[in-house]
Amino acid sequence: MKKIIFGLNLTDNKKNDLTDEQPLVTKRLTGWQQEELARTNDQVNEMQKRATLPNGWLIAKGAFGVLALIIVSGILGGFAKDLTFEQIYHNASYLVLALPELSVGWLILFVMEKKRKTTVEKSPELVQIKSQMEAVVSHSVDELSLPEDAVKIDFLSYRYLIKNGEIKPRSLLMATHLNLAMNTFVQDGRLFLANLEQVVEIPLKDFSSIERVNKNVMIPQWNKDVPWTKEPYKKYKFAVFKINTDL
Secondary structure (H helix, E strand, O other), X not given: OXXXXXXXXOOOOOOOOXXXXXXXXXXXXXXXXXXXHHHXXXXXXXXXXXXOOOHHHHHHHHHHHHHHHHHHHHHHHHXXXXXXXXXXXXXXXXXXXXXHHHHHHHHXXXXXXXXXXXXXXXXXXXXXXXXXXXXXXXXXXXXXXXXXXXXXXXXXXXXXXXXXXXXXXXXXXXXXXXEEEEEEEEEOOEEEEEOOOEEEEEEHHHOOOOOOOOOOOOEOOOOOOOOOOOOOOHHHOOXXXXXXXXX
């Protein structure tokens, strides 16, 4: 059976929740530390949900914005063809009339989202949760013996099926992949990949080749301090959407 590191094989079990790297895990957090990490993560996720709009409103906001841009592009395209506004309105009056409503709808949802985010950011509860998270992360790093100079690298994970010997990725909502930030370092001829729960260990001699894959992916979150719209990431044209879901 083929295995993909950090991949989730659904071929034989659609409810499988064990990723393929499990045989390579050499160290895990103790039970109580895992529970503490999970509890703190739940608190952080709850605060993130409170800071964003519900999924339905987020989808509506995105749809309003996209449709408004399409209509504006159409109007500008008409002007480029030397059409007057009256002619454009005559050809597609329903679209022109919809533009103000779509724009106002997007603006209202944008303001609501900003207000929710500001309310959470100014909450004393957020300060307390951040402090708790820093302590839990510190304890996890110590327990897993992660070096301070470990480099954080994103590894792409995805759900898949194997059909006729071929790997068939399975999307979840709009996401084709998850970007997992791993503490990465090399010691004693071995590559170590660690999150805050486990350490994966791979002998360097087991690597036979590196293959570049030119393919677009959709990820549901951004975990860098620098936005994906700025360098050095801007040139890669990342597509990140905001959806409240436990992936």
